Amino acid sequence: MTTLLEVRGLTKSFGGVRAVDDCSFDVEEGSVTALIGPNGSGKTTAFNMITGYLPADSGSLRFAGTPYRRPDPAKLYRRGLTRTFQQARIFGSLSVRENLIAAAGHRWTALLGPRAARADRARADELLDDFGLSEKADLKAAELSYGQRKLCEFAAVLMAQPRLVLLDEPTAGVNPVMIETMERHVRTRNEQGVTFLIVEHDMPLVMRLCDPVVVLDRGRPIAAGRPADIQADPRVLDAYLGE
Numbered sequence: 001m002t003t004l005l006e007v008r009g010l011t012k013s014f015g016g017v018r019a020v021d022d023c024s025f026d027v028e029e030g031s032v033t034a035l036i037g038p039n040g041s042g043k044t045t046a047f048n049m050i051t052g053y054l055p056a057d058s059g060s061l062r063f064a065g066t067p068y069r070r071p072d073p074a075k076l077y078r079r080g081l082t083r084t085f086q087q088a089r090i091f092g093s094l095s096v097r098e099n100l101i102a103a104a105g106h107r108w109t110a111l112l113g114p115r116a117a118r119a120d121r122a123r124a125d126e127l128l129d130d131f132g133l134s135e136k137a138d139l140k141a142a143e144l145s146y147g148q149r150k151l152c153e154f155a156a157v158l159m160a161q162p163r164l165v166l167l168d169e170p171t172a173g174v175n176p177v178m179i180e181t182m183e184r185h186v187r188t189r190n191e192q193g194v195t196f197l198i199v200e201h202d203m204p205l206v207m208r209l210c211d212p213v214v215v216l217d218r219g220r221p222i223a224a225g226r227p228a229d230i231q232a233d234p235r236v237l238d239a240y241l242g243e
């Protein structure tokens with residue numbers, strides 16, 4: 001296996017709170033890696049630093065062999081690292097299809113001509129079909145249900161054909177059918193070669209879907225390994241019981 005993402009010594013404090021503390025871990029290409037930990041253990045802050053949405057106080061990362069000291073979200077996106085958010089970030093006033101086309105990242109589609117525009121539209125329609133959203137394609141995204149917005153955002157981040165997708169709580173607040181749907185899409189894309197790093201609180205889902213599992217506690221990784229080993233690790237049990 002090759003390492004797709006190396007996180008080294010990431011640290012971030014907010015005032016007196018050290019949210020992420022000398023955090024290092026790897027994401028192997030082809031894996032579905034989980035990042036778990038009790039509430040407030042620094043998962044989202046780590047995601048925000050990895051994707052360039054928040055500057056780190058110190059630390060670095062390497063993605064696909066390239067080091068990034070100050071990662072920039074747009075640059076990482078073009079290189080194949082993308083993410084979703086806890087609260088899906090979509091453009092409510094655009095149609096569902098337009099959200100996907102916008103996410104293709106071809107800012108110059110108009111200049112590239114109608115062929116490029118047709119290719120983006122065709123890919124958007126293919127993804128909408130895969131995600132069961134074809135019937136919603138022309139609706140304004142604001143009209144989607146909460147779970148459908150999450151699906152729309154997931155489909156949109158696939159437009160740029162990423163190598164690594166970070167999902168921040170993909171199943172938070174969605175119904176059990178939607179949880180299964182999300183799981184199925186992660187599995188399918190992973191079989192097609194997409195690597196995932198997932199923050200998730202639904203432990204049965206993490207145990208079914210993810211390997212390895214990295215556990216954060218107070219901003220530091222305290223364990224990393226196979227789901228069964230993580231479940232039985234006393235340090236992990238202590239971290240969750242102490243929550």
Ligand SMILES: Nc1ncnc2c1ncn2[C@@H]1O[C@H](COP(=O)(O)OP(=O)(O)OP(=O)(O)O)[C@@H](O)[C@H]1O
Pocket residue numbers: 014017018019037038039040041042043044045046
């Ligand atoms: N912008 C901010 N300003 C101040 N403190 C922050 C900020 N963002 C996060 N924190 C603090 O940093 C710590 C880590 O928060 P973070 O949201 O990264 O944890 P988390 O593991 O993602 O939590 P949860 O599972 O509840 O989403 C918490 O103590 C939180 O209150």
